[in-house]
Amino acid sequence: MNTPITRRAFVRNTAALAAVAALPRRLRAHSAGDKLNIAAIGIGGQGSADLRAVAMENIVALCDVDADYAAHAFAEYPQARRYTDFREMFDREKDLDAVVVATPDHLHAVVTMAALQHGKHVYCEKPLTRTVHEARAIAQAAAKAKVATQMGNQGMAFAGNRQLDEWIQSGAIGAVREVHVWSDRPTQRGKMPLWWPQGVERPTDTPPVPETLNWDLWLGPAPHRPYHPAYAPFRWRGWWDFGSGGLGDMGIHNLAPVFSALKLGAPETVSASSTALVDDSVPLASLVHYRFPARGDLPPVTLHWYDGGLLPARPDELEAGGELDPEDGILFVGDEGKILVEGWGGEHPRILGRNGDQPYRRPPSDETAHARHAAEWIAACKNGSPTRSDFRFAGPLTEAVLLGAACVRNGGRKLVWDSASMTFTNDPRANQYLHYTYRDGWRL
Structure with a gap:
């Protein structure tokens, strides 16, 4: 027997269907093949x-302010629509899932x-932001948006990185109180x-901006500031207005395994020393010391x-003739x-002073970490699975890294x-390095 549909029920059901259709794609179910x-x-x-x-997905839009520097990428994805201003891209691209x-x-x-x-899922390269204030704001916004996030510290996908968590948290070297x-x-x-x-002075000449x-x-x-090839492309990282030098670059990569394994959060204190300070440019070399408080049963860490x-x-336990890797490394002292x-x-960890390689085996070199790191984010976008470097992890890590940069700028x-x-309580002058005033027309 057919039941008549009242006008009120018809309107209610139609509105519900329309609401589902209007949901952003990120809130609709994704299958593995979607x-x-x-x-x-x-x-x-x-x-x-x-x-x-992420090229196995649909690359639908590309944006870059330098058409020449990005020409190879534009050519690789000819089907993608091209933009110069990301704000215009967001206004026009209504069916994006992820960025x-x-x-x-x-x-x-x-x-x-x-x-x-x-409402887009986001994969953002490291460091997550350029200032401490921005890192806190982005982490909070991501938690509110409830989207899949991942920072581009691809080493979080290394087998060795994950093995470090197991070793440290199982007590393989006892309590860790010091890390280099x-x-x-x-x-x-x-x-x-x-x-x-x-460690250089700001250029004073003003060459023409490339067309x-x-x-x-x-x-x-x-x-x-006027254009100069000392800034772009790529060479921006050593200028305080645009980056934070080696600490902001490789510090995010190499400190991430430490934060993960030792469950670190915000430091209590930070101090530093460096080569000569220059107003605009990051010094050539720096040494930064962080002090972290106890975390539950875990002791304080320097x-x-x-x-x-x-x-x-050089640790005494290193084999005869062995030297520290001069490029990158971590030493946990338990x-x-x-x-x-x-x-x-965190690519190649090993416990010093053990005979043989069992049960702690040095993992082989891992060339697929980048792809797996991105694939982890793609899976999260589709089914809500966790990522190793989501903004809940990446935000506090970035904050700590940039606190070190602020300390260097403040003279150490x-x-x-x-x-x-979100303040340095003993030296208010240093708080100026936590953020800056954006140019007119820009906001967070």
Whole structure:
């Protein structure tokens, strides 16, 4: 027997169907074979590698302010619509599911925030942001948006990185109270030349802006300055307005395994020393000391960061003739032993002083971590599975890294950090390095 449908029920059911149809794609069910619609912003450098790692999905839109630097990526995805301004892209692309952000550091926060506010899943290159204030804001916005996030510290997918968690948390070397972490950046293999300029004065000449570059959009929220090839492309990382040197670059990679294994959060204090300070440019080398409080049953930890070719003392337990990797590494000092990590991002850990390789085996070199790191994010976008470096993890990690950068800029004096109020309580002058005033027309 058919039941008549009242006008009120018809209107109610029709409205419900319309509401489901209007849901953003991110809130509709995705099967494993359902491809995501992905856009990428900043595709000329690392962004092109990030794109290749997600190329099995639908690459529907690409955005870059430098048509020449990004030409190879535009050519690789001819079907994707092209944009110069990411804001225009978000206004026009109504069916995006996810966004890859690989701009210079100073644009990470404004681009990522726009993606989150549009309800998109986000993969953002490291460091998550250029300032401490931005890192906190992005982590909070991601939690509110309830989307899948991942920061591009690809070493989190290394088997060795995951093995470190098991070793440390199972007590393989006892309680860890001291850690040394290093990278030779900005040098190359501990020697000159530099990957990018650091410890230099700001250029005074004003060459013409290349016709293929939108310099105003490249600057984004950063203070205005004339174009110079000392900044773009790629060479921006050693300038405080755009990056934070070796600490902001490889510090995120090499400190992530430490934060994961030791369950670190905000430091209590930070102090530093460095080569000569220059107003605009990151010093050539720095040494940063963090003090972290106890966490439950875990004791306080002192963490030392070295860059620019500086290294910690060679551990006595290292085999005869053995030397520390001059490029990247981690040394965990436990009450009952030490773990040495050779390579970046936790790639090759081994326990020093053990005979043989059982039960702690050094994993082989892992060339597929980048693809797996991206695949982990893709899976999260589709089914809500966890990621190893989501913004809940990446936000506090980035904050701590950038607190070290702020301390270096402040002359290295010991700073006491209050995470709740986001202030240095013993030296208010240092708080100026936690954020800056955006240029007119830009907001977070």
